[in-house]
Amino acid sequence: MAHRKKNRNVGIIGIGQTKYSSHREDVNQPEMIHEAVIAALKDAGLTMKDVDCIVHGNMELFEMVHQPDLWHTLGTGAYGKDCIRITTGGTVGATVACAADNLVASGMYDIVMAIGFEKLQEGHTTGGITNMADPLWFRHLQTGALTGTKAYDVIKEFGEERAKRASLMYRIIMDKHAGLNPNAHRAFGLEFEQIDDLIKTSPRLVGDLKLIEMCSQSDGACCVIFACEKKAKELSKKPVWVRDHITVHREEVFVMFGYDDRNPFPATHRFAAEQLYTRNGVTSPVDYFDVFEMYDPASWWAVDWLRDFFMLKGDEHLKLVENKEIMIGGKIPVNPSGGVIGSNPIGATALVRVAEAALQVRGDAGAHQIPTPVNHALASGFGGTMWTVLMMLEKELNWQEAHNG
Amino acid sequence: MSLDFDRKDCFVVDGKLALPYTYFAGRMGSKFITTLRDEKKIMGVKCPVCNKVYVPPRQTCEIDMTDIRENWVELRNTGEVTNFTVIRYDDKHLPRKAPFILALVKLDGADSPFAHILEGIVPEEVTLGMRVEAVFAKATTSTILDIDHFEPARVSKVQVSEPAPRAQEHAAVPKSKEELDQDERRKAMSKKIIITAALAGAATMKNQNPAVPYSPQEFADDAYKCWKAGAAMVHVHAREDSGMATHDHGRIKDTHDAIREKCPDLIVNMSSAVGMGKTAEQRISQIIHVKPEMASLNTNTMNFSLVDRKSGKVFIDFVFENTFTMLQDFGKAMEEAGVKPEMELYDMGGLDNWALIAKQGFFTRPFNFNFVWGVAGGQAFRPDAFMTMKHALPEGANFTTCGVGTDQFPAITMSSLAGGHMRVGLEDNIRIPTGELAKGSYEQVEWAVKIAQIAGREVATPDEARAIMGLRKR
Numbered sequence: 001m002a003h004r005k006k007n008r009n010v011g012i013i014g015i016g017q018t019k020y021s022s023h024r025e026d027v028n029q030p031e032m033i034h035e036a037v038i039a040a041l042k043d044a045g046l047t048m049k050d051v052d053c054i055v056h057g058n059m060e061l062f063e064m065v066h067q068p069d070l071w072h073t074l075g076t077g078a079y080g081k082d083c084i085r086i087t088t089g090g091t092v093g094a095t096v097a098c099a100a101d102n103l104v105a106s107g108m109y110d111i112v113m114a115i116g117f118e119k120l121q122e123g124h125t126t127g128g129i130t131n132m133a134d135p136l137w138f139r140h141l142q143t144g145a146l147t148g149t150k151a152y153d154v155i156k157e158f159g160e161e162r163a164k165r166a167s168l169m170y171r172i173i174m175d176k177h178a179g180l181n182p183n184a185h186r187a188f189g190l191e192f193e194q195i196d197d198l199i200k201t202s203p204r205l206v207g208d209l210k211l212i213e214m215c216s217q218s219d220g221a222c223c224v225i226f227a228c229e230k231k232a233k234e235l236s237k238k239p240v241w242v243r244d245h246i247t248v249h250r251e252e253v254f255v256m257f258g259y260d261d262r263n264p265f266p267a268t269h270r271f272a273a274e275q276l277y278t279r280n281g282v283t284s285p286v287d288y289f290d291v292f293e294m295y296d297p298a299s300w301w302a303v304d305w306l307r308d309f310f311m312l313k314g315d316e317h318l319k320l321v322e323n324k325e326i327m328i329g330g331k332i333p334v335n336p337s338g339g340v341i342g343s344n345p346i347g348a349t350a351l352v353r354v355a356e357a358a359l360q361v362r363g364d365a366g367a368h369q370i371p372t373p374v375n376h377a378l379a380s381g382f383g384g385t386m387w388t389v390l391m392m393l394e395k396e397l398n399w400q401e402a403h404n405g
Numbered sequence: 406m407s408l409d410f411d412r413k414d415c416f417v418v419d420g421k422l423a424l425p426y427t428y429f430a431g432r433m434g435s436k437f438i439t440t441l442r443d444e445k446k447i448m449g450v451k452c453p454v455c456n457k458v459y460v461p462p463r464q465t466c467e468i469d470m471t472d473i474r475e476n477w478v479e480l481r482n483t484g485e486v487t488n489f490t491v492i493r494y495d496d497k498h499l500p501r502k503a504p505f506i507l508a509l510v511k512l513d514g515a516d517s518p519f520a521h522i523l524e525g526i527v528p529e530e531v532t533l534g535m536r537v538e539a540v541f542a543k544a545t546t547s548t549i550l551d552i553d554h555f556e557p558a559r560v561s562k563v564q565v566s567e568p569a570p571r572a573q574e575h576a577a578v579p580k581s582k583e584e585l586d587q588d589e590r591r592k593a594m595s596k597k598i599i600i601t602a603a604l605a606g607a608a609t610m611k612n613q614n615p616a617v618p619y620s621p622q623e624f625a626d627d628a629y630k631c632w633k634a635g636a637a638m639v640h641v642h643a644r645e646d647s648g649m650a651t652h653d654h655g656r657i658k659d660t661h662d663a664i665r666e667k668c669p670d671l672i673v674n675m676s677s678a679v680g681m682g683k684t685a686e687q688r689i690s691q692i693i694h695v696k697p698e699m700a701s702l703n704t705n706t707m708n709f710s711l712v713d714r715k716s717g718k719v720f721i722d723f724v725f726e727n728t729f730t731m732l733q734d735f736g737k738a739m740e741e742a743g744v745k746p747e748m749e750l751y752d753m754g755g756l757d758n759w760a761l762i763a764k765q766g767f768f769t770r771p772f773n774f775n776f777v778w779g780v781a782g783g784q785a786f787r788p789d790a791f792m793t794m795k796h797a798l799p800e801g802a803n804f805t806t807c808g809v810g811t812d813q814f815p816a817i818t819m820s821s822l823a824g825g826h827m828r829v830g831l832e833d834n835i836r837i838p839t840g841e842l843a844k845g846s847y848e849q850v851e852w853a854v855k856i857a858q859i860a861g862r863e864v865a866t867p868d869e870a871r872a873i874m875g876l877r878k879r
Contacts, residue, residue: 027429031464048470064426079467119429127424 004031006105007399009252011232011239012358014113020185020218023121029063030075033221036348037076040113040223044235048077050111056085057092057116058347061128071136076115080322089294090383091221091247092116092353097379097391098245100226110228112208116351116380117221131238143352148207155208156320158318164208166318167301168195171213171299171326171341178338180328181367183235185218186345213341229358229397240358240377241394244280248272249387269308272388277311280392280399286310286320286332290362290374293353295382296339301333306334307381312369328370336360336368350381354391362384433474435461441551445541447480448517454512454687460515462551478694482539483558483741484512484519484567491528500550508774510537510555513741514693522547525556526561557829594739597824597865600853601805602631602846603640606832607650607680608711614835619644621656621663628664628671630847631830635854637670637870639664639846640701640830642679650680653686654694662696670867672876674699677735681709681723689735693742698859698876701775702735702746703727704755708782714810725782733762746878747805748774749785753790756797771875772802775828778816779809803874807833814838817853821860827853 015380018024024032041047041136054076056069065071069078069085076083086104088095093116100114155163172346185200190198190285200211232239248268273285282288294309296302306326308315320326335342340349356375366392375396381389415811430438433450437460440448442460449460454471464474489508492499499505506528509518523537557690589858593783604627611617617625621643628639643660645651657675664673675697679688691858692700709725712718739746746768756774763772776794778786786808788825805826813834816829829849837843857864871878 025429026432026466028434031431031433034465062422066425074463074467076466077470079464122428123426124424127422185828 002278006309007107008231009232010104010226010242011236011398012103012224012354012393013227013232013239013357014046015355016040016223017044017183017348017352017355018220018221018222019183020345022111022216022218023035023246024119024219024353029065029068029117029119029122030072032119032376033072033115033223033373034075036223037113037115037144038225044225046111046235048081048226050235051081051113052141053082053103053110053112054078054085055096055103055112055114056083057096057114057351058088058118059089059128062123062346064123071349072115072117076113082109086191087347088154088383089387090297090346091249091350091381091387091389092347092383094245094295094354094379094381094389094391095247095350097224097226097242097351097354098247098256098389100224101245103392104228106150107184107228110231112226114224114226114351115221116223116348118345118347118349120217120234120345121219129262132303139208142340148300149210150298150304151208154300156303162318164199165195166298166303166321167213167299167377168198169200169324170303170321173321173324174296174299174302174339174341175334177328177336178263178342180366181337181342182219182223182366184338186216186222186341187338192319209298215297215340216342217346218343218345220343220348220354222345222348224351224358230401238362238364239374240361241397243392243394243399244276245389245391247387248275248391249361257404263283267308267320268386269382270311271307272390273309273311276390278394284311285378286312286397287297287377288330289370290300291336291370291376291377292334292337293337293357293360294334295350295353295375295380296335296341297314297344297382299341301332302339302341308376328368335371336365336370338368349381350379353379354393357391357393359394368404395399409633412851428549431464431529433464435706436477437462438547438549438551439713440462441549441658442545442547445551447482447539447552449478449480449512449514450474451476451478456690457516459517460512460519470624476842477533478514480515481513484510484515484537485516486535486537487511487532487857488533489523489528489531490711500783506531509538509697510557515517520610520676521552522554523556524554537539540777542600545843555878561713585685596862597636597834597869597873598807598821598857598860598862599673599870600636600850600857601638601826601828601830602636602805602826602850603629603771603807603830604628604631604846605642605644605831606830607642607676607678608649609831609835614831614842616843617648617831617835619646619648620642621660621828623653625663625667627847628673629667630845631850632668632867634847634850636850638672638674638699640676640828640832641697642676642832652679652683652691654691657691658695661697672867672870674701676701677739678703678725678749681721683735683877685726689731689738692735692744693738696744696879698871698879699773699874700739700751700815702732703740703749703751704732705751707751709779710781712781729758729762733765736762737767741768743877745769745773745874748772748778750794751780753794756794760799769875770801772799772874773830773874774798774804775834776806776816776820776825777808779812780804786816786819788819791816795825813849814856818856818860821856821862827856829853 006106016036018035073079096114102114104110156318170361172190175190202212325331328336358378360374361377377393419808440446448472449458450462451458452466452471452473454469466473485729487509493504495503506523508523511518537555538558540550541552608618618627643657677688677692677700707725710722711720748759801878805828806820807828808815832847843849
């Protein structure tokens with residue numbers, strides 16, 4: 001894939017998140033976003049005067065508001081500034097991060113604020129996704145993330161017992177991580193001893209995808225401030241550098257009526273990962289990265305996707321889960337924040353991955369900070385039928401020649 | 406260009422989206438709705454940094470990101486149409502059957518327009534800038550429809566056709582019996598004389614006379630003594646504890662309310678000059694906030710300085726700005742808020758200025774004027790100038806007078822003889838005619854009562870003063 005070096009380096013210098021929860025009756029949309037914006041400005045030690053451009057994103061139609069970026073100016077502070085609205089489905093949070101990175105790297109703006117939000121309680125998610133599809137007329141595109149085929153897939157490959165236990169093991173690790181993150185929406189306090197019970201008792205949504213394995217729908221907002229190298233070094237003690245990002249997507253339909261060997265799932269995750277690592281000289285991602293914030297809408301997908309994102313073979317990904325190597329303290333911690341299964345304010349979700357990965361690099365994640373140094377972090381976004389966005393974050397600016405900047 | 410596409414066998418699939426949703430008003434929106442529902446009040450929020458008043462209310466000022474959530478202001482139910490559209494189709498989500506008018510209404514006191522239904526007028530007659538007022542719903546629905554609709558504002562304003570109408574011109578318009586009766590009553594009443602006590606002003610300090618009130622309590626105590634001595638009205642500039650004149654809404658309201666509480670009968674007349682260096686917005690917004698029965702309305706831009714009376718040396722040079730626009734905007738705002746303006750005339754030009762603006766027709770009768778003498782920048786008291794101004798007033802207008810320093814007692818004596826009213830108080834003069842420091846404004850009121858007795862005029866009670874000046878008791 002074509003990839004040119006950046007015009008100049010870009011660092012993350014401010015991060016703000018709201019608490020994620022199912023209801024926020026005490027604030028409206030701009031008021032909720034305002035909380036994250038103020039938190040990010042405070043984190044960066046900036047005021048709105050310092051910000052040159054705002055990139056705003058969420059899911060189309062989910063809150064049933066036309067041109068929400070205009071209304072949200074009340075909360076974003078975009079009055080009189082350049083403001084760009086982006087909506088790319090579930091990946092939108094990652095896309096606003098990529099766009100902010102590009103806008104700063106290009107030299108158009110020195111400081112860009114990326115905002116992702118969702119107030120799912122107010123809208124009708126099914127109306128926004130599923131009702132637009134027409135399964136009989138080739139309009140499968142908008143059918144969204146709720147699918148049981150991945151469970152079928154993993155079970156077929158690794159056997160029912162191992163597959164189901166791996167999915168639940170992953171789920172409980174996420175719950176334990178969410179328990180350490182004060183912003184997380186759901187932290188039930190699950191224990192590994194409950195795996196067998198939950199396999200039997202948790203209601204099935206589709207096939208072997210169970211309620212406990214599925215993400216929530218949350219309200220919340222996330223704001224991340226990107227700055228050029230010069231400003232980042234002036235303004236921030238601990239800027240986190242954006243090394244690279246990649247977006248891969250295919251307009252594909254899910255296989256809706258049973259698995260078909262002749263039409264395997266689109267493998268955008270593996271394709272994106274291969275491209276990104278090749279052009280950055282990363283040969284063993286599990287060894288290279290210190291933490292991975294993955295967009296994991298359901299535990300079945302999460303388990304399977306680890307294999308794609310880390311370029312693993314056979315059952316190596318299952319072993320990472322089974323041996324708790326993805327837990328805080330393990331070889332390659334995944335989602336110390338509790339992940340998307342813990343909190344899913346969709347338009348913010350993928351930006352939260354970037355934000356949480358950056359917090360880990362800074363060492364500012366609090367109770368869910370991983371104990372070993374974090375120099376290299378990976379964040380992913382997922383959306384639509386199978387869109388992938390990956391972003392690499394670095395603690396040091398040492399991966400390239402000094403001509404950038 | 407041909408639109409002759411081949412549509413043969415092109416099959417169109419019908420689809421339908423059902424997108425139900427809810428919407429959280431947030432805390433700000435919720436208070437807006439509950440206040441509308443429970444108190445029939447339209448509330449906005451004001452940004453203390455840029456002074457913009459938003460309605461419906463919001464948490465932050467979009468311009469400067471200031472947190473404005475605690476800064477509630479009550480708006481009036483009237484406003485003007487800034488734009489409108491006509492809904493000409495029926496749909497179940499629409500609040501009325503088509504056709505109906507949806508107007509953007511900028512409420513008086515607000516800076517942001519507000520969309521609502523406009524009724525009582527056909528679309529062809531709606532004009533931008535037309536005055537409208539809110540009609541509240543009989544039954545509450547806890548929604549924005551607790552304001553049922555807006556309709557054209559009832560016009561209750563008296564049209565003023567001439568700047569300084571002369572008697573014969575007025576005679577050309579026959580008066581109704583009711584108007585004649587009212588005139589008679591007012592004429593009979595006008596034999597009474599209204600004494601006003603200007604308690605503090607903006608410049609007189611305790612080091613000049615320790616009786617000058619600063620705190621709300623001191624104002625209330627002073628007002629009480631003046632009322633007991635015979636004053637029907639007090640004129641007030643609120644002060645900080647330091648003695649500085651203030652435009653702070655809270656302090657001004659506290660001062661006003663303290664006086665009202667101590668002597669509920671007394672008329673409170675507030676200053677719209679406030680003090681040196683205040684902005685137009687600071688000067689008028691406090692009047693609209695406090696809504697006294699009466700307030701001063703200054704009629705010309707002039708020097709208003711501190712000059713040594715003996716040596717002519719200038720201590721403080723200051724231009725008191727009262728542009729035509731301010732005269733118009735302040736006057737309109739007062740009339741719309743039900744605050745009777747007292748026009749301050751520092752010379753004949755001020756009267757002419759007022760008469761020009763009065764052509765717009767928003768001032769209501771009876772008109773009340775105050776001749777102010779002896780300001781460094783205005784004219785000194787002269788009996789012939791006094792009579793010239795009196796003769797130039799519109800027919801039926803009331804007038805009172807005040808004078809700075811030694812002009813005070815001669816001027817009010819003149820007024821009592823010429824059929825006018827009297828203003829005394831420490832704002833204008835810190836002494837009594839003997840040259841001693843006044844023990845308080847009340848002591849000057851006592852002197853004014855003596856003058857009235859000598860002139861054969863009976864002192865008016867507050868309610869009689871209200872009838873003469875056309876005030877509505879609150």
